[in-house]
Amino acid sequence: MTVWRITGGEGGPEFGISRPEHAPRYDLVELDTALLRITAGIGSPWLRVSGDVDVSNAPELARALEAVEARITGDVHMDVARVDFIDVAGLRSITQAARGLDERGRMLVLHSVSPHIDKLVRLIGWETTPGLLVHCKTRPSS
Numbered sequence: 704m705t706v707w708r709i710t711g712g713e714g715g716p717e718f719g720i721s722r723p724e725h726a727p728r729y730d731l732v733e734l735d736t737a738l739l740r741i742t743a744g745i746g747s748p749w750l751r752v753s754g755d756v757d758v759s760n761a762p763e764l765a766r767a768l769e770a771v772e773a774r775i776t777g778d779v780h781m782d783v784a785r786v787d788f789i790d791v792a793g794l795r796s797i798t799q800a801a802r803g804l805d806e807r808g809r810m811l812v813l814h815s816v817s818p819h820i821d822k823l824v825r826l827i828g829w830e831t832t833p834g835l836l837v838h839c840k841t842r843p844s845s
Contacts, residue, residue, distance in 0.1 A: 746774075
């Protein structure tokens with residue numbers, strides 16, 4: 704289920720659709736499903752993702768990235784510390800967002816990238832995607 708909290712910001716579930724002036728404004732978006740949880744605040748360039756990202760929910764990740772990108776003017780930061788699994792569809796959502804940001808002189812910065820996600824990105828060859836920066840990696844547990 705996607706939860707839209709009304710707290711006085713801009714945008715909302717009808718993102719990309721013009722809204723009447725008296726309509727409620729939204730500034731915190733949460734996607735909370737059995738597999739995936741995404742949280743992003745309107746004034747923040749941060750997107751926090753946890754759980755599993757796969758072909759079934761990659762469109763929701765892409766939508767959340769678009770929403771954050773539309774609400775801020777700088778780089779978008781994505782915390783993936785609690786992502787347990789990501790498939791190629793999920794990575795494609797990330798790289799497509801990064802390319803779109805790059806076209807506007809911005810970047811998608813990944814934080815707390817686990818060794819398995821870093822390895823997958825490198826195996827596919829997407830570490831050189833324009834607009835994508837793997838800022839910090841987590842250390843493998845011993």
